[in-house]
Amino acid sequence: MGQISIYMMLLIAVLTIGGFVYNRSSALGKFRAARAAAGGKMVSSAWHSQASYHGYFTAWLVALSTLAVFIIGLVINGQGMVFNGLWLAAIILTALGVTIITGRKVSGTFRARTYVERFIHGLLICLSVIAVLTTLGIIASLLFESLRFFREVPFMDFLFGLQWSPQTAMRADQVGQSGSFGAIPVFAGTFLIMLVAMAIAGPVGLMIAIYLTEYASAGVRKWIKPAIEILAGVPTVVYGFFALLTFAPFVRGFAETLGFSVPTQSALAAGVVMGVMIIPFVSSLSSDVINSVPQTLRDGSYALGATESETMKKVVFTAALPGIIGAFMLAISRAIGETMIVYMAAGKAANLTANPFEAVTTVTVQIVALLTGDSDFDSAKTLVAFALGLVLFVITLILNVVALTVVRRYRARY
Amino acid sequence: MTEKAFTSEAALKRLKKRRGKEWRFRLWGRAAIGFALAALAWLLISIVGTGYTAFQQNFMTLEFELSESVLAPDGTRDPEKLRGANYRRIVQTTMYELFPEVTDRKAKQELFGLTSASGATNKLRQMVYKNPDLIGKTVSVTVPASDQIDQLLKGYIKRDTDESRRKVSDQQIAWADTLKERGIIKKKFNRILFMNPDSRDPELAGIASAVIGSVMILVVAFVLAFPIGVGAAIYLDEFAPKNKFTDFIEININNLAAVPSIVFGLLGLAVFLNFMGMPRSIPLVGGMVLALRVFPTITIATRSALQGVSPSIVDGALSLGASHTQAVFQQKLPLAAPGILTGSIIGMAQALGETAPLLMIGMVAFVTEVPNSITEPATALPVQIFLWSDSAERAWAERTSAAIIVLLVVLITMNGFAIWLRNRLEQRR
Amino acid sequence: MTETTKPKFTCRDVRVHYGDFEALHGIDIDIPDHGVTAFIGPSGCGKSTFLRTFNRMNDTIDGCRVSGQILMDGEDIYDKNLDPVLLRAQVGMVFQKPNPFPKSIYDNVAYGPRIHGLTSSKAELDVLVEKSLRRAGLWDEVKDRLKLSGTGLSGGQQQRLVIARAIAVNPEVILMDEPASALDPIATAKLEALIEELKERYCIIIVTHSMAQAARVSDKTAFFYMGDLIEFDNTDKIFTNPGNDRTQDYITGRTG
Structure with missing residues (x-):
């Protein structure tokens, strides 16, 4: 079906271009005729739209109508329609009909350009609405599957339960039994790793932003900034592999020299690597914020005899604080939603602990673990992944919206 | 002059302390940069060292x-x-x-x-x-x-x-x-690495099928995300009335850019696979999911490119009798094109590195053939890396690192080109 | 020159470069120890640049170089061993746009004394803050809301808060860079009255684009044109009987 559909699309494209060429030339012809009739004196303003707009007008209508016929055919006859000569004829006839009818409309007073521009506006609106549809699609699909899950497991048991072992609840007699789907250990693990990551990315990212905006010369900045941005461009799976191959064994070896044993998968290993990944995120957002603090505030502080660091700490930082908080919130949202590093380096087993040297699991790890296995899609085990996804989405949504609002207000102030 | 409070011995001592603090503060800044660069170096050296x-x-x-x-x-x-x-x-x-x-x-x-x-x-x-x-x-x-x-x-x-x-x-x-x-x-x-599809034997495994899969996914994602991203930006910046609904669209786009990528995977799984019944593991679905993932990035970049074009350009065109739409499409858009292109390349680089959403739509299959069309099961380069990284043997670690090197080289090329484009653009302004 | 006391600042061949561009072409001037000195001249004549050399604020601008000699009470303020931090504590500055810090009114005034460690107790600091606010003529207006943000005040109040902030460090000189340009006439009048009071205690140098203001508040006036000091004399003389044609043209509005 694939290839023939492509030919169909090509046919529609050809018909569309044909409609454009035909009506553009017919408009040009009428235009010249009118000018000749007026003794070559007619000014172009007597024509509302340029010839090519008459062409575009036809092209739009041809494309829309033939696509409509194509889709109707698909709906009625299924994919077999592409072999059906009748539908082929219908498409070609529609195109010809539209081309000829619109061709008759070509005249000086016909507002082809207005119509074409309305088409364009309509199309642009449709494209913008896709963003809203995507959000709605996310909410609807997460809600729908989550509700199916909550029919089997009470909402409160999920949100506040302390036992997480969805894999053992797969047997029919165990589904929904109390304790199996308590997500607190998963949330706690997510939180712990986020804390470790922010403990690295927060101070380091902020200091980089401060140094690059306030101290570094333009020449240094030109080299350091892109170098640090490379960290943001490295795919997360690469960080995960690095954590797995190099960093986790390093942490383990380091802990062993100190005399205590650490599992290869630990919240610390995953959190630190994630922290490194988030550094450029924090530093570039903070740089923007610090840069937008007006120079007059710095001058005011310098003029009182403050050093640069005093100015930075006591004036610029205070002024930038709302924006920096916004930046940190976005970074936290990123840390919570990060998947590959934790999946590869943090662990799969739920473990309610505050000790970063132990293995913990996270929301995203569980979603992947529950949905990549071969399993019946309707079991509570897979549906719970959507409930976790819903929690993840809601939390990141709140963080993002609050952070974006804070940052925007902050920008508006300066 | 009388004795100045600031040149007294106590004040000078205090000044020395303050200068010390200043110096330490700078040191912290340098240490932070050093930390980040050291982490980057460690990451690259560890992977290149294992993979070359x-x-x-x-x-x-x-x-x-x-x-x-x-x-x-x-x-x-x-x-x-x-x-x-x-x-x-x-x-x-x-x-x-x-x-x-x-x-x-x-x-x-x-x-x-x-x-x-x-x-x-x-x-x-x-x-x-x-x-x-x-x-x-x-x-x-x-x-x-x-x-x-x-x-x-x-x-x-x-x-x-x-x-x-x-x-x-x-x-x-x-x-x-x-x-x-x-x-x-x-x-x-090692031609095998580049020409072979995946295999159970490390000495025979290659990234060919993953590379082709990634290319297909990127093409689908670009074909969908580029018009959506640019179209939405043009609408919001040039034509949209300032009302609640427009604000809502704007918030939506900004938020979507920060939604965890795995959520898009869940969306794809629930809507494209379960609801629409499309097959698992195919580049078409992967591309659709990643298009939704990256079009907000393109929209945001396009909007800032459009905002960077001087309004006098449009005013000039309007004063010559062009319609608003003509002015935007014929005058403003070409000037914003380099910025839009930069944003699109960065968005595509982002899509190329994505793994988690592809796992959700089942692109973890063991694919031993190079896919011929976007409706055949395939895998993508980052997913291939993820799959290989699971095997503990040294030979697999070497191959995984090599695949990462290939991925990073492509990504650095894409991002480098985008940065070069942006710098050229800034110089011209 | 009728002044007989030692000058506060002695400037010899002061040149300022921004990169390759020379903004000031060798200025020689003696600023008296007391009273108000006004710098006037058309935009871009270098008067603000010159003002910023007295507290080395030009140091914070990339690519800006100052050469020549500026002595303050006989000491070279561009001496390599002199920390600009100390200089700036003695030479306060007020800017075009009021720039209170996004902190409380109290913390704004207390900022300087705190960083310089001028007080040893909270009570002492309270006294200093009140004294400074009083001297800036702002105390009565803000004494009930010291904990509120300084950015919430009106423009004129903000500018007086900035002056209070500068006074709190106990400087000898206050530089003012078009301090009234962002203020309405009533606030400007208050500010000018304040300057009148402050000149008893501090050496004040004010840059202004308003000749009327220069005439009202200053004792001496310097006229700058295209990076050169054209004329420097008592304000009365400059405005009634200038010695230079270009000064004459500017004052009468023929150039601007």
Whole structure:
């Protein structure tokens, strides 16, 4: 079906271009005729739209109508329609009909350009609405599957339960039994790793932003900034592999020299690597914020005899604080939603602990673990992944919206 | 003048302390940069250090006698029978002949283990299947050595560890060294890595199917995300009335850019696979999911590019009698094009690195064939990296790192081009 | 020159470069110890740049170089061993746009004393803050809301808060860079009255684009044109009987 559909699309494209060429030339012809009739004196303003707009007008209508016929055919006859000569004829006839009818409309007073521009506006609106549809699609699909899950497991048991072992609840007699789907250990693990990551990315990212905006010369900045941005461009799976191959064994070896044993998968290993990944995120957002603090505030502080660091700490930082908080919130949202590093380096087993040297699991790890296995899609085990996804989405949504609002207000102030 | 409060001894002492603090503060800044750069260096060195050797591999050039009695005992050239013939025997015979003194069964098995069993048999099968006339002749063919021998000769399997603790026996080491001296084993550029699809044997595994899958996904994602992203930006910036609904769209787009990528995977799973019933593991769905993931990035970049164009351009066009739409599309958009392109490249680079959403729509399948169309099961480069990283063997770690190097080179090229474009743009302003 | 006391600043051949561009072409001037000195001249004549050399604020601008000699009470303020931090504590500055810090009114005034460690107790600091606010004529207006943000005040109040902030460090000189340009006439009048009071205690140098203001508040006036000091004399003389044609043209509005 694939290839023939492509030919169909090509046919529609050809018909569309044909409609454009035909009506553009017919408009040009009428235009010249009118000018000749007026003794070559007619000014172009007597024509509302340029010839090519008459062409575009036809092209739009041809494309829309033939696509409509194509889709109707698909709906009625299924994919077999592409072999059906009748539908082929219908498409070609529609195109010809539209081309000829619109061709008759070509005249000086016909507002082809207005119509074409309305088409364009309509199309642009449709494209913008896709963003809203995507959000709605996310909410609807997460809600729908989550509700199916909550029919089997009470909402409160999920949100506040302390036992997480969805894999053992797969047997029919165990589904929904109390304790199996308590997500607190998963949330706690997510939180712990986020804390470790922010403990690295927060101070380091902020200091980089401060140094690059306030101290570094333009020449240094030109080299350091892109170098640090490379960290943001490295795919997360690469960080995960690095954590797995190099960093986790390093942490383990380091802990062993100190005399205590650490599992290869630990919240610390995953959190630190994630922290490194988030550094450029924090530093570039903070740089923007610090840069937008007006120079007059710095001058005011310098003029009182403050050093640069005093100015930075006591004036610029205070002024930038709302924006920096916004930046940190976005970074936290990123840390919570990060998947590959934790999946590869943090662990799969739920473990309610505050000790970063132990293995913990996270929301995203569980979603992947529950949905990549071969399993019946309707079991509570897979549906719970959507409930976790819903929690993840809601939390990141709140963080993002609050952070974006804070940052925007902050920008508006300066 | 009277004694100044600021030049008193106490004040100078205090100043010294303040300057100390200033100095330490700067030091912290430098330390932070140093930390980030050191982390980057460690990451790159660790991966390049593990992976660079994978671009060469040890191959054996052997004389195979394609005897008719083994391959076509009944004398026919039926392609189906030729496909199923016993090529393993041929390889075994050739390997045993290398060291005729070996008679022990177990030793023979070890000897056979020097070569990549499936690598050699597959190659011979293909050759004979394509050209049955070869039967009865002796051909000289280059086949990969087994992954263990490859690792040994690259120095990753240490010779001084106890024999029981390594996977290569002392006898095999001696054979491998002899073959190397005799020029039968040679290290060559590793075409397999680039030309082969995935395999269960590390010495035969390549990234070809993953690369093709990634290209397909990116093409689908670009075809969808570019018009959506740019269209939405043009609408919001140029035509949208300032009202609640427009604000809502704007918040939506900004938020979508920060939604965790795995959520898009869940969306794809629930809507494209479960609701619409599209097949799992295909690049079409992968591209659709990633298009939704990256179009907000393109929208945001396009909007800032449009906002960077001086409004006087549009005003000038309007004053000449152009309609607003004409002014935007004919005057403003071409000027914003480099910015839009930069944003799109960055968005595509982001899509190329995404793994989690693809896992959700089942692109973790073991794909041993290069996909031919966007509706055939495929995998993507980052997913391939993820799959390989699961295997503990040294040979896999080497190959995974090599795949990462390829991915990073492509990403750095894309991002570098985008940055270069942006800098050129800024200079022109 | 009728002044007989030692000058506060002695400037010899002061040149300022921004990269390759020379903004000031060798200025020689003696600023008296007391009273108000006004710098006037058309935009871009270098008067603000010159003002910023007195507290080395030009140091914070990339690519800006100052050469020549500026002595303050006989000491070279561009001496390599002199920390600009100390200089700036003695030479306060008020900017075009009021720039209170986004902190409380109290913390704004207390900022300087705190970083310089001028007080040893909270009570002492309270006294200093009140004294500074009083001197800036702002105390009565803000005494009930010291904990509120300084950015919430009106423009004129903000500018007086900035002056209070500068006074709190106990400087000898206050530089004012078009301090009234962002203020309405009533606030400007208050500010000018304040300057009148402050000149008893501090050496004040004010840059202004308003000749009327210069005439009202200053004792001496310097006229700058295209990076050169054209004329420097008592304000009365400059405005009634300028010695230079270009000064005459500017004052009468023929150039601007």
